[in-house]
Amino acid sequence: MSQHQPTAAKGGALRAPLFFLIMAGLIMIEGMTSGWNGALGILNMGLISAILALGVNMQWGYAGLFNTGVVGFIALGGLAPVLIAMPPTPGAFAAGGWQILIGLLIAVGSLVLTVWLNGRLKGKTRALGVIAVLVAGFFLYRAVFDPAVEAVQSINPSALGYLGGLGLPTLFAWPVGALLAAGAAWVIGKTALGLRSDYLAIATLGIGEIIVSVLRNEEWLARGVLNVNGIPRPWPVPYEIALQESPAFVERMAALGVDPVTGSTVLVKLLYTGLFVIVLALLLIAAQLALNSPWGRMMRAIRDNEISAAAMGKNVTRRHLQIFVIGSAVIGLAGAMMISLDGQMTPSSYNPLRYTFLIWVMVIVGGSGNNWGSVLGGVLIWYLWIKAEVWGPDLMSLITDQLADGAVKRHLVDSAAHMRLIVMGLVLILVLRFSPRGLLPER
Amino acid sequence: MDFLNAIVAILNYVVVPATAYGAQLALGALGVTLIYGILRFSNFAHGDTMAFGTAMTILVTWGLQKLGLHFGPLPTALIALPFGIAITAALVLATDRAVYAYYRKVRAAPVILVMVSVGVMFVMNGVTRFVIGVDEIQFADGARFVISAKGFREATGLAEPLAIRTTQVLTVVLAALVVWALFWFLNKTRTGKSMRAFSDNEDLALLSGINPNHVVAVTWIIAAALATTAGVLYGLDKSFKAFNYFQLLLPIFASAIVGGLGNPLGAIAGGFIIAYSEVAVTYAWKKVATYAIPGFEAEGLMQLLSTEYKFAVSFAILIIVLLFKPTGLFKGKAV
Numbered sequence: 177m178s179q180h181q182p183t184a185a186k187g188g189a190l191r192a193p194l195f196f197l198i199m200a201g202l203i204m205i206e207g208m209t210s211g212w213n214g215a216l217g218i219l220n221m222g223l224i225s226a227i228l229a230l231g232v233n234m235q236w237g238y239a240g241l242f243n244t245g246v247v248g249f250i251a252l253g254g255l256a257p258v259l260i261a262m263p264p265t266p267g268a269f270a271a272g273g274w275q276i277l278i279g280l281l282i283a284v285g286s287l288v289l290t291v292w293l294n295g296r297l298k299g300k301t302r303a304l305g306v307i308a309v310l311v312a313g314f315f316l317y318r319a320v321f322d323p324a325v326e327a328v329q330s331i332n333p334s335a336l337g338y339l340g341g342l343g344l345p346t347l348f349a350w351p352v353g354a355l356l357a358a359g360a361a362w363v364i365g366k367t368a369l370g371l372r373s374d375y376l377a378i379a380t381l382g383i384g385e386i387i388v389s390v391l392r393n394e395e396w397l398a399r400g401v402l403n404v405n406g407i408p409r410p411w412p413v414p415y416e417i418a419l420q421e422s423p424a425f426v427e428r429m430a431a432l433g434v435d436p437v438t439g440s441t442v443l444v445k446l447l448y449t450g451l452f453v454i455v456l457a458l459l460l461i462a463a464q465l466a467l468n469s470p471w472g473r474m475m476r477a478i479r480d481n482e483i484s485a486a487a488m489g490k491n492v493t494r495r496h497l498q499i500f501v502i503g504s505a506v507i508g509l510a511g512a513m514m515i516s517l518d519g520q521m522t523p524s525s526y527n528p529l530r531y532t533f534l535i536w537v538m539v540i541v542g543g544s545g546n547n548w549g550s551v552l553g554g555v556l557i558w559y560l561w562i563k564a565e566v567w568g569p570d571l572m573s574l575i576t577d578q579l580a581d582g583a584v585k586r587h588l589v590d591s592a593a594h595m596r597l598i599v600m601g602l603v604l605i606l607v608l609r610f611s612p613r614g615l616l617p618e619r
Numbered sequence: 620m621d622f623l624n625a626i627v628a629i630l631n632y633v634v635v636p637a638t639a640y641g642a643q644l645a646l647g648a649l650g651v652t653l654i655y656g657i658l659r660f661s662n663f664a665h666g667d668t669m670a671f672g673t674a675m676t677i678l679v680t681w682g683l684q685k686l687g688l689h690f691g692p693l694p695t696a697l698i699a700l701p702f703g704i705a706i707t708a709a710l711v712l713a714t715d716r717a718v719y720a721y722y723r724k725v726r727a728a729p730v731i732l733v734m735v736s737v738g739v740m741f742v743m744n745g746v747t748r749f750v751i752g753v754d755e756i757q758f759a760d761g762a763r764f765v766i767s768a769k770g771f772r773e774a775t776g777l778a779e780p781l782a783i784r785t786t787q788v789l790t791v792v793l794a795a796l797v798v799w800a801l802f803w804f805l806n807k808t809r810t811g812k813s814m815r816a817f818s819d820n821e822d823l824a825l826l827s828g829i830n831p832n833h834v835v836a837v838t839w840i841i842a843a844a845l846a847t848t849a850g851v852l853y854g855l856d857k858s859f860k861a862f863n864y865f866q867l868l869l870p871i872f873a874s875a876i877v878g879g880l881g882n883p884l885g886a887i888a889g890g891f892i893i894a895y896s897e898v899a900v901t902y903a904w905k906k907v908a909t910y911a912i913p914g915f916e917a918e919g920l921m922q923l924l925s926t927e928y929k930f931a932v933s934f935a936i937l938i939i940v941l942l943f944k945p946t947g948l949f950k951g952k953a954v
């Protein structure tokens with residue numbers, strides 16, 4: 177936040193390139209010492225984290241909106257590859273798929289009718305009408321929805337038991353993920369924006385938890401905790417097995433003097449890296465253009481002083497809603513990309529500490545309000561997060577080296593994994609306190 | 620007879636658990652609302668303060684049990700509670716000195732304080748896990764039931780059982796005592812009155828010579844006491860698991876907002892509203908309906924929402940209140 181005149185950061189124009197060089201160096205060292213497969217794995221998730229951080233930065237850095245439900249928008253985006261790219265379950269739509277959709281339409285329809293009635297009626301009739309429509313709508317929805325769900329879930333439950341997808345290319349799922357997240361953001365923003373700033377934080381905390389619990393429990397949608405495996409890879413990424421079986425590939429690897437198994441995994445990861453870099457670059461260009469346009473100046477003016485921006489005739493609440501929806505769409509896009517990288521949907525892995533607050537640390541450390549800072553923060557913090565898993569126990573066994581073997585030492589070494597939380601919290605607190613503008617400050 | 624059975628079933632599965640849960644939520648929401656009233660931000664670390672306080676109390680309880688100390692029919696954790704509160708109060712006071720005091724001095728925007736509290740939440744969460752681990756811990760001892768299911772059935776001859784656990788009675792009694800003490804403190808003592816003055820109008824309070832540091836310190840101590848008590852009661856009633864306390868944050872915030880942020884009476888009402896709705900919506904009403912309506916055969920469980928979605932209930936109530944009455948049912952602070 178730039179409430180006071182910023183002093184130039186040390187290093188001037190060279191500061192950002194220098195940090196990116198250091199980051200590249202860290203990845204290179206990782207590649208040389210523990211293999212390129214692992215290094216590219218860290219880089220790929222780092223790039224996705226960078227896109228996530230970019231989305232959160234739009235909400236926080238441009239507009240000062242505190243979204244604590246990032247995990248929910250990531251999960252919602254991750255639903256898209258399942259719905260779009262998985263092959264449809266044979267007979268699922270005939271068994272109950274359409275009925276499920278009709279049930280959901282009834283639910284949405286009765287909510288819309290409630291809102292409409294709430295605006296039309298007055299006094300006692302309003303309360304009675306609203307309650308009557310809600311209650312009737314709910315029971316009608318359950319009556320249509322429940323048997324259909326049962327029918328769908330009983331189709332080969334050990335392998336399928338869900339609606340399946342549309343069988344379309346995975347790349348197509350990425351924008352759909354963005355749309356899903358944007359829709360949820362619109363509903364939340366419409367209710368919580370325009371009130372106190374804390375309310376958005378609390379409301380998004382709620383929607384985050386609810387989206388994840390829906391994914392965990394609605395088996396007809398994405399098999400819940402049974403997970404969906406084998407989500408098709410996006411074009412043009414091939415499968416390792418296919419590469420290893422292709423004589424042309426094996427020959428080329430032999431000419432390069434590389435083991436074909438290692439070669440195929442590295443090639444697959446490199447292709448993902450290429451795809452992610454393209455998406456990140458497009459987003460970054462768009463974000464930079466937007467930030468430096470009159471629109472971007474308006475956003476920052478609103479952030480820095482809402483009252484004076486409102487006095488200049490800007491509709492603060494509507495602009496907040498706009499940027500909240502756009503930022504969430506970017507988060508949803510990254511969520512969809514992450515699922516197509518993993519190739520599986522595991523709802524139980526969506527942990528708020530890992531997927532909400534870690535992203536926040538990335539934005540704050542990188543430099544809120546600066547798009548390049550978010551990219552740097554995303555890759556750097558992800559790298560540290562992964563490495564801390566290795567370093568933590570090592571460090572702890574070094575510290576406890578002199579201790580006698582026993583319960584205390586075992587407890588300390590086992591608990592080292594939780595040190596990551598403490599370190600992340602401390603990083604957040606220290607950066608907010610001593611370097612609130614982050615590694616790459618906003619200009 | 621069937622009608623009595625229906626009433627007993629409602630008492631056993633809805634009223635008793637919801638009252639205990641409501642009292643726990645009310646204590647948690649009171650802490651959130653006090654911090655909001657005096658320090659003017661939503662404390663995201665409150666759930667983990669509860670977890671930390673409970674973890675400390677459990678450690679002391681284990682120590683006492685090793686020494687062979689017991690509290691008769693009541694859980695040993697009750698003796699350990701004051702120690703837990705003292706340790707937690709020391710921690711939050713140290714946190715305030717090290718972290719929050721700076722932001723008060725520079726008069727940072729509330730949303731920055733919220734974000735800082737997220738950092739504090741991380742650290743507290745990590746410390747709790749580090750100290751006591753991530754596993755589920757049962758630490759209730761003493762007599763298990765005040766009224767046992769079997770005893771009730773034999774005494775009344777009804778088909779439906781009614782079981783009231785010691786921890787549930789204890790929760791309600793202790794919560795009532797704590798609330799009474801808090802209101803007495805806020806309304807009758809000099810410090811309490813200065814806290815209310817500070818909450819109503821900070822500038823006027825400062826002008827009339829109220830020491831802000833004193834008010835802030837007392838607020839933190841009370842919040843730590845409320846959080847630890849709420850956490851220990853919740854842990855005794857159910858079980859202790861660090862992650863569950865993080866998840867309690869949403870119903871607690873919902874309770875505080877429904878009642879009106881900054882309004883202690885509202886926080887209590889909000890806690891019970893949230894708890895009763897949560898339990899009533901996720902309870903399978905089939906049994907009650909079969910008793911209450913003669914000749915009625917229910918098809919399903921007659922459950923409005925599965926228990927996995929209990930957080931959706933607090934969220935829905937939160938959204939409704941935000942849409943129609945953002946200051947809460949009782950008049951809360953600013954919108």
